[in-house]
Amino acid sequence: MAFSTYLKSIRVEREVNQTQMAEILDISRTAIKLIENGSTKYPSKKVLHNLSQFLNEAEIDVMSNILFDDNTKDKNELFIHHYLSYMYLDGWNIVEHPYTYSIWNNYNIEFDGKIVKKRQPKNIMIVTSYKREQFRVKEVKTRIDALGYVGDLVSKLIQVIDLYRGVKLIFNAEDKEEKVAFKYISEVQINHKGFNIEVVLYDENIGVVDNFKLLQ
Numbered sequence: 001m002a003f004s005t006y007l008k009s010i011r012v013e014r015e016v017n018q019t020q021m022a023e024i025l026d027i028s029r030t031a032i033k034l035i036e037n038g039s040t041k042y043p044s045k046k047v048l049h050n051l052s053q054f055l056n057e058a059e060i061d062v063m064s065n066i067l068f069d070d071n072t073k074d075k076n077e078l079f080i081h082h083y084l085s086y087m088y089l090d091g092w093n094i095v096e097h098p099y100t101y102s103i104w105n106n107y108n109i110e111f112d113g114k115i116v117k118k119r120q121p122k123n124i125m126i127v128t129s130y131k132r133e134q135f136r137v138k139e140v141k142t143r144i145d146a147l148g149y150v151g152d153l154v155s156k157l158i159q160v161i162d163l164y165r166g167v168k169l170i171f172n173a174e175d176k177e178e179k180v181a182f183k184y185i186s187e188v189q190i191n192h193k194g195f196n197i198e199v200v201l202y203d204e205n206i207g208v209v210d211n212f213k214l215l216q
Contacts, residue, residue, distance in 0.1 A: 002038065002041075002066075003040065003041060003042055003043060003066050004035055004036050004037065004038045004040075006065060006066050007021070007032075007035050007036060007051075010051075010055070018032045018033065018036075024050060024051075024054050025046075025047050025050045025051060025054075026046065026050055027046075027047060042066065043063075043066065048062060048063065058207065059089065060082065060085050060086055060089060060207040061082075061085075063085040063088060063089060064081050064082055064085040067081070067084065067085055067088065067094065068081045068084075068085075068097075076129055076131045076132070076172075079129065079170075079172055079202075079204055080097075080112045080113070080127070080129055080170065082202075082204040082207070083127070083170050083200075083202050083204070084097060084112075084113050084115070084127065086202070086207055087115055087127070091118050092115040092116065092117055092118065092125075093115065093116050093117075093118055094113060094114075094115055095113075095114040095115060095116055095124075096113060096114045097112065097113040097114075098110050098111060098112055098113060099111045099112070099113050099114035099126060099127075101159070101160050101162065103159060109156055109159060109160070110132075111126050111127065111128040111132070111167075112127050112128045112129050112132055112170075113126070113127040113128075114126055114127070114164070115127060122163070122165075123165055124162075124164040124165055125164060125165055125166055125167065125168055126157070126160070126164055126166070126167040126168070127167070127168045127170065128153075128167060128168075128169060128170070129169075129170045129171075129172075130169060130170065130171045130172075130178055130181055130182075130185075131178075133149070133152065133153050133156070133169070134149075135152065136148065136149075136152050137149040137152060139177065139181070140180070140181035140184050140185060141180060141181075141184075142184065143184055143187065143188075145181075145184065146181070146184035146185045146187065146188050147188060149181075149185060150185060150188045150190060150197070150215065153167075153169070153197070154190065154197075157195060157197075158194065164195060165195065165196065166195045166196030166197060166198060167195065167196070167197050167198070168198050168200050169185070169197060169198065169199045169200065170200050170202055171199065171200065171201045171202065172202065172204070173201045173202060173203040173204075173210040173211075174203065174204065174205060178201075179201065182199060182201045182211070185199055185215075186199050186211075186213035186215070188215055189215070189216065190215050190216065191216075196214055196215075196216075197214070197215040198212060198213070198214050198215070199212065199213050199215065200212045
């Protein structure tokens with residue numbers, strides 16, 4: 001959802017005019033007009049903070065509503081939206097979501113996202129969830145499962161010739177199965193110098209990374 005659409009919908013829902021919203025956000029009425037005509041794509045830290053206080057919602061949840069159309073009922077999709085919003089607030093721009101890479105003859109491979117560090121255009125990362133990559137190994141319960149899973153992921157990644165520094169493989173800290181998978185996969189050792197694989201255990205309830213490990 002665009003920031004312009006999001007702010008307009010809030011004003012209509014709360015029966016707040018542009019002048020009143022400007023006072024709430026501590027910005028000028030002209031700034032409100034720039035947001036609502038689409039000239040201002042994303043909120044500043046101050047605007048996001050004031051808007052979150054007005055809505056009585058966490059900043060990361062407000063940002064997720066601005067960045068994504070969260071009408072989906074897919075829990076994994078909502079989880080990834082939350083993580084990508086966390087990364088945006090941590091200084092990353094979301095280049096594509098999902099990230100689709102074309103190989104040949106309409107054969108595509110897909111990840112959950114492609115992000116780039118703000119003011120560091122060469123620092124590009126692929127983001128993908130544990131569940132998205134369950135295409136051969138359906139569940140990781142042992143070290144052998146973990147080896148097969150990581151092997152499949154590496155095989156997929158080496159097909160992408162775009163420049164990227166590495167991949168963030170995201171696990172849901174609230175899911176017992178994924179916590180077990182994180183444990184075993186984080187113990188896998190790989191010797192691949194083309195890119196890094198970072199496994200991340202993310203808690204969407206409080207918007208923090210619970211644990212992470214760089215496979216090496």
